[in-house]
Amino acid sequence: MTNLLKPILLVEDNPKDLELTLVALAKSNLANDVVTARDGVEALDYLMRRGNWTERPQGNPAVVLLDLKLPKLDGIQVLKAIRSDSALQSLPVVILTSSREEQDLINSYRLGVNAYVVKPVGFPDFIEAIQSLGMFWAVLNEPPPGSVKPRFADAPAS
Amino acid sequence: MEFPQTVDTTGCEHEPIRIPGSIQPHGFLLVLSEPDFRVTLASANAAAILEVPSPYDRSIDDFLPPVNGVSWRALLSQASIGNSPQQLGIVGPTGGGEYLALAHRHAGKLILEFERTAATSDFRLEQLHAESTEFLAALQASDDASVAQDAAVRKIRKLTGFDRVLLYQFDEDQHGTTIAESGNDLLPGYLGLRFPADDIPAQARELYRLNRVRLILDANYIPVPIVPSPNANDEGPLDLTYAVLRSVSPVHLEYMRNMGTAASMSISVVNRGRLWGLIACHHTEPRFVPFAVRAACDFVAQILSLQIETHERAAEAERRVKLRSLESQLLTSMAGHGTDYSAGLVENKQALLEFADASGAAVVVDQKTLTVGRTPDEHQLIRIAEHLAKHGNSDVVTTDCLTTELPFTRDIPQCPAGMAAISISKLHPSFVLWFRDEKTTTVHWAGDPRKPPRVPGQERLHPRKSFEVWKETVRGHSARFTSAEREALADLRNSIIGIVLRTAEENADLSAELQRSNKELEAFSYSVSHDLRAPFRHIVGYSELLRERAAERLTDDDRRHLQIIADSAETAGQLVDNLLAYSRMGRTKLAKRPVNLNEVFRIAQTDAMLDARGRRITWNIGDLPTVEADPSMLQSVAHNLLSNAVKFTRTRSDAVITVRAQETPHEYMVSVRDNGVGFDMAYADKLFGVFQRMHRMEDFEGTGIGLANVQRIMARHGGRAWAQGAVDCGAEFTFSLPKSKP
Numbered sequence: 001m002t003n004l005l006k007p008i009l010l011v012e013d014n015p016k017d018l019e020l021t022l023v024a025l026a027k028s029n030l031a032n033d034v035v036t037a038r039d040g041v042e043a044l045d046y047l048m049r050r051g052n053w054t055e056r057p058q059g060n061p062a063v064v065l066l067d068l069k070l071p072k073l074d075g076i077q078v079l080k081a082i083r084s085d086s087a088l089q090s091l092p093v094v095i096l097t098s099s100r101e102e103q104d105l106i107n108s109y110r111l112g113v114n115a116y117v118v119k120p121v122g123f124p125d126f127i128e129a130i131q132s133l134g135m136f137w138a139v140l141n142e143p144p145p146g147s148v149k150p151r152f153a154d155a156p157a158s
Numbered sequence: 159m160e161f162p163q164t165v166d167t168t169g170c171e172h173e174p175i176r177i178p179g180s181i182q183p184h185g186f187l188l189v190l191s192e193p194d195f196r197v198t199l200a201s202a203n204a205a206a207i208l209e210v211p212s213p214y215d216r217s218i219d220d221f222l223p224p225v226n227g228v229s230w231r232a233l234l235s236q237a238s239i240g241n242s243p244q245q246l247g248i249v250g251p252t253g254g255g256e257y258l259a260l261a262h263r264h265a266g267k268l269i270l271e272f273e274r275t276a277a278t279s280d281f282r283l284e285q286l287h288a289e290s291t292e293f294l295a296a297l298q299a300s301d302d303a304s305v306a307q308d309a310a311v312r313k314i315r316k317l318t319g320f321d322r323v324l325l326y327q328f329d330e331d332q333h334g335t336t337i338a339e340s341g342n343d344l345l346p347g348y349l350g351l352r353f354p355a356d357d358i359p360a361q362a363r364e365l366y367r368l369n370r371v372r373l374i375l376d377a378n379y380i381p382v383p384i385v386p387s388p389n390a391n392d393e394g395p396l397d398l399t400y401a402v403l404r405s406v407s408p409v410h411l412e413y414m415r416n417m418g419t420a421a422s423m424s425i426s427v428v429n430r431g432r433l434w435g436l437i438a439c440h441h442t443e444p445r446f447v448p449f450a451v452r453a454a455c456d457f458v459a460q461i462l463s464l465q466i467e468t469h470e471r472a473a474e475a476e477r478r479v480k481l482r483s484l485e486s487q488l489l490t491s492m493a494g495h496g497t498d499y500s501a502g503l504v505e506n507k508q509a510l511l512e513f514a515d516a517s518g519a520a521v522v523v524d525q526k527t528l529t530v531g532r533t534p535d536e537h538q539l540i541r542i543a544e545h546l547a548k549h550g551n552s553d554v555v556t557t558d559c560l561t562t563e564l565p566f567t568r569d570i571p572q573c574p575a576g577m578a579a580i581s582i583s584k585l586h587p588s589f590v591l592w593f594r595d596e597k598t599t600t601v602h603w604a605g606d607p608r609k610p611p612r613v614p615g616q617e618r619l620h621p622r623k624s625f626e627v628w629k630e631t632v633r634g635h636s637a638r639f640t641s642a643e644r645e646a647l648a649d650l651r652n653s654i655i656g657i658v659l660r661t662a663e664e665n666a667d668l669s670a671e672l673q674r675s676n677k678e679l680e681a682f683s684y685s686v687s688h689d690l691r692a693p694f695r696h697i698v699g700y701s702e703l704l705r706e707r708a709a710e711r712l713t714d715d716d717r718r719h720l721q722i723i724a725d726s727a728e729t730a731g732q733l734v735d736n737l738l739a740y741s742r743m744g745r746t747k748l749a750k751r752p753v754n755l756n757e758v759f760r761i762a763q764t765d766a767m768l769d770a771r772g773r774r775i776t777w778n779i780g781d782l783p784t785v786e787a788d789p790s791m792l793q794s795v796a797h798n799l800l801s802n803a804v805k806f807t808r809t810r811s812d813a814v815i816t817v818r819a820q821e822t823p824h825e826y827m828v829s830v831r832d833n834g835v836g837f838d839m840a841y842a843d844k845l846f847g848v849f850q851r852m853h854r855m856e857d858f859e860g861t862g863i864g865l866a867n868v869q870r871i872m873a874r875h876g877g878r879a880w881a882q883g884a885v886d887c888g889a890e891f892t893f894s895l896p897k898s899k900p
Binding site: 020097098099101102119123124126 | 684702
């Protein structure tokens with residue numbers, strides 16, 4: 001059955017972080033699908049329906065959870081590509097990173113990131129952060145126009 | 159010798175001495191047209207001596223017989239006739255007597271002079287040659303300049319038979335000094351006397367330089383006018399610069415008569431194109447000196463000049479070597495002082511003073527002065543440096559009269575007369591200055607005052623008076639800085655700048671090195687920030703997952719171990735975070751602005767109390783100043799100090815925390831005192847180290863980085879942090895911040 005909710009795109013190269021994040025998202029009981037991309041190129045392929053993703057249905061994800069340190073294209077480059085693509089530029093992007101470095105924060109905000117979250121070391125904190133992120137951006141946040149399905153109520157029957 | 163050509167006959171310097179319009183009467187003069195050699199100008203006595211009605215417009219061969227069978231046309235066609243009179247031969251005109259014919263060309267004119275030969279000459283040519291050779295031998299026997307000078311005046315007196323022969327030397331300012339003398343006491347001695355530059359007018363000086371020998375054989379002569387041909391166009395006055403018969407200024411003749419000298423001759427000592435001095439010969443009676451003898455005298459003078467030049471060059475070389483040695487001494491002491499060249503310079507006092515032959519020296523760098531010897535006071539030195547920085551556009555400035563160069567120095571009591579300054583840095587007014595005393599106080603006056611010559615009614619021409627004039631002229635002046643000294647100053651300046659630049663380069667290298675390592679550190683902490691935190695997060699995350707999913711299979715011990723694993727990883731993560739914060743704090747730029755410490759400590763107090771809920775703490779926070787600092791960094795300082803105070807009073811039922819400020823003229827000091835567990839002063843120096851802990855972890859938690867941060871923040875603000883305490887008797891942490899400059 002096709003999930004009518006827009007998916008969450010999780011871009012994370014570290015398999016352990018990926019697993020822990022998925023656990024955290026699962027714990028938050030979100031109904032959204034989570035699509036994972038393991039590097040910057042894959043993330044953009046998904047978003048732009050290229051490569052392995054040419055066949056995916058149209059529509060932007062509800063939110064992109066984007067790690068900064070990524071193979072090939074890093075998070076900042078992905079963010080830059082998103083913000084300079086007319087179809088993607090208003091897509092919510094949350095940087096989810098280990099870094100507390102100021103330069104990352106400044107660069108991210110300069111490129112129009114919607115939120116910047118430093119992954120906490122403590123697990124409960126981590127879960128909490130991921131959950132609130134997912135909830136906020138996937139459910140509570142009003143998606144920009146052009147998104148497939150803004151609200152549950154408006155979901156067309158398949 | 160036209161000295162002392164009066165200091166107050168002011169018309170003198172305008173007198174047309176090159177074009178007197180007349181000659182002395184011991185000969186006659188013709189000016190011939192070329193190429194037909196007809197007479198266009200003639201001295202008024204020419205017709206009588208030649209026994210012709212009029213020499214004008216006639217070709218010279220028409221009225222003068224050939225010389226040794228050579229026609230005048232042929233003689234005068236020689237290309238070699240230039241501006242130095244050339245002997246053509248002896249002529250015996252029909253009017254009687256014998257004349258030496260001398261021809262020269264000047265200003266487009268062919269000038270023919272006929273000088274009467276002496277009836278008897280003291281010297282024959284071969285004797286002149288012998289005398290000259292003897293003089294050369296005398297010079298070679300000694301390399302003492304004064305011996306050569308004495309030999310020259312003696313030789314010239316012997317050659318000419320004059321009563322007195324003097325050698326004058328002109329200094330850079332053209333003041334003259336008698337440095338050698340030979341006489342028979344018929345005329346007064348002038349040895350050692352000085353004469354101001356004004357004594358010889360500039361155009362006379364130039365004439366001496368161009369035409370080295372000048373004879374006045376009788377001060378009572380009646381000048382013979384030079385008359386143009388009645389048919390000639392107006393040709394303008396005849397320039398007699400190189401003529402031997404040139405008539406001299408009537409003022410000078412009057413002076414000679416008054417001085418009791420009937421005859422005078424002068425021979426210029428020209429050295430490297432400049433009039434170095436004069437040999438002046440005086441005689442009480444009229445006296446003729448034949449051309450050949452005059453040429454021999456000129457030869458002596460030129461040999462002397464060469465000798466002098468050699469001595470001068472040797473002295474210069476010696477001085478240069480000396481200066482170089484002084485410079486290397488100064489450089490050595492500068493090298494011993496690393497970046498602080500000024501300390502190195504003043505360390506070797508003797509060398510520094512000697513370098514510019516000075517009585518005082520100073521180094522002025524950024525409003526700070528270091529002095530050696532006699533100098534104006536610090537305030538004045540800074541003023542001088544500021545003036546030079548503002549107005550000086552030369553790297554080396556020298557003056558022998560400071561008050562002219564910098565008029566404000568007139569107000570300085572006992573201000574030195576002369577100064578040399580080299581500019582080290584234009585960015586920050588930095589100068590090395592040397593000061594010289596007034597010349598009158600330093601020049602040794604060869605006083606042994608001989609009796610001043612008495613010339614009744616002619617006091618104004620008195621050399622003694624001239625000396626007084628000289629003293630007036632040089633008052634407020636130091637000895638001049640020579641070109642060699644200026645060169646040496648420029649060299650020293652280059653060397654000092656070399657040192658300064660090398661230091662700057664080293665600093666630049668260092669700073670590039672620092673920047674690189676800072677960059678590396680940044681890259682390092684960036685990757686630490688990303689990569690080192692992750693494993694800790696994974697440990698915590700997976701142990702949590704394990705605890706959740708295997709809950710029923712785990713024993714209590716297992717769960718406790720898992721908890722320890724998670725806690726440790728979390729602590730490690732915190733350590734990484736704190737370390738990164740500490741490192742970031744050292745790298746980020748200070749954003750200074752006024753910070754109200756009352757506000758900062760109020761916020762810190764609120765934060766600290768979050769960890770102390772339910773505890774009784776008495777806060778005494780005094781009035782705190784507003785300081786110039788980075789607000790977030792100071793917030794971190796206050797937070798660290800107050801949370802420490804709260805933490806380490808945890809065991810006290812009645813905790814008291816006091817914050818107060820003190821002020822000194824240069825800094826603010828803020829202290830935080832508590833009545834907590836305190837510490838042993840023996841470990842006071844460890845308190846501020848990274849990861850240094852004074853207490854066991856289970857007693858007082860923490861990463862041991864807080865105080866390191868405090869100290870680092872203070873250091874970055876130019877302040878300090880320190881602690882006092884005793885075990886169980888509380889602790890007091892104080893930081894100081896320098897007051898910002900108004």
